[in-house]
Amino acid sequence: MSKAQRGQSVRDRIKSQREAEKKQEQRKRVVTYATVGVVALAAIGAGWLFAANQSKPEETAQGLAPVTIQGDGSAAMGNAGVEAPVIDIYEDFQCPACKQLEETSGATFKNLAAEGKAKVVFHPVTIFPQQMNNGITRANSTRAAAAARCITDGKQWMAFHDKLFATQPEEHLEGFTTDQLIALGKEAGVTAPDFATCVTSQKNAQGHLANSDQVMKAAKLDGTPTVKLNGKDMDQDVTFTPSRLRQTVLDAAK
Template identity: 60%
Template sequence: MGGKATRDTGARDRIKAQREADRKREQRKRMATFATVAVVAVAAVGAGWWYAAQQSQSETASEKTAPITVQSDGAVVMANAGVQSPVLDIYEDFQCPACQSLETTSGSTIKNLAVEGKVKVVFHPITIFGDDPTKSNSVRAGAASRCAPSGQWLAYHDKLFAEQPNEAVEGFKTPDLVSWGKDVGITDPAFEKCVTSQQYAQAHQAYSKKVLDSNVIKQGTPTVLLGGKELGNVAFQPSDLRQAVLDAAK
């Protein structure tokens, strides 16, 4: 009887040891699988992250800019002489944060393409906001931009986006609008009076209404059209935007 008990204990110990070894091996295998999956997942996030950073990498703006023409209706053309197509229409609001994003991300590419004679850019500054304070902020800035002479128009446009106020507060106040003009080199004495009296406020709102009524804007500002077709996210990705314009020029 005692012998059987010992044998049983021995067998039981062996089974136990075997189980322990199995468990250890399982454990190692589990750790290896776990680590592999974790590394792959982290690598995927890292790669996507890097790609996103590349996608929104801005070009360096060239020193020169293409000639600017402020049209009577308020649209502003930026193109080398004789460049008629493709046309890049940019509908934007000086108070709109996404428009500011477009400018900081792709503004330099748009300027460069115009200087290279690859595209005719048409800016359409409008007011898309319907409530204050954003609406009156936007109207003041839009009206002031029309006061800027064509030589400094683009610099003033960039300055307005750089100085964009928070949407919850009153901003783009006329004294600021005047001094920013001086900052970008506007010396014309008529500029100050034009901004302070808000000479173009009505015309700016009339043009905004015309644009909004035409239904060219489907999803808010900015709306970027290349040859009349909406660009969507491509407009926010400098290298893709450049490629789209070059393809359209072919």
């Protein structure tokens, strides 16, 4: 082998070695990136799982606390002797966000009352102006709230309340007709003999609207749902996160 050939052979070996080292380094980087990616995905997954658990609705753990229907159309839920903390829920039966609150945190409110951890007061209001959707949305809300006022039994009122949110019509469509409300009352177990007549006549509609205006002014409502704890507005990040909602109420009871 000539000197030139030997020189070329050395260069070739060096080149081959460098290429091998380069490939090995690339493989190391791929493994490192993959490991980092797995760790990152695991962190993201853990964060998502934590957030999901935080927002997971509770199951209704036991029977309802006693419910008392009050003269202004509100319903107070709580065990005997429990007067604090007080949770006030201002809601509109036609409000989509109120339906979402019921689906997300409704069981937590009920459980806290049943456990004797709080007194919960539901305030049905009509927040929508007459001009919205040619008055359709406001009319839906008013009919539903007026029908709820036809019920004097607390347990039946609560069942009807839940039915209204479960069957809430779209805002731009006429819904909660008197026939539908009567049917929902039957499904909810309403036994008042005059319920159908009361709903059909809508005799409580004007009283509801007048009281609704007073309540919204007194509570300084900007929208629904609004939840107050001992008279102070609660952040929606709390009210729509059952675990945080529960802890906030428990802390207020200390």
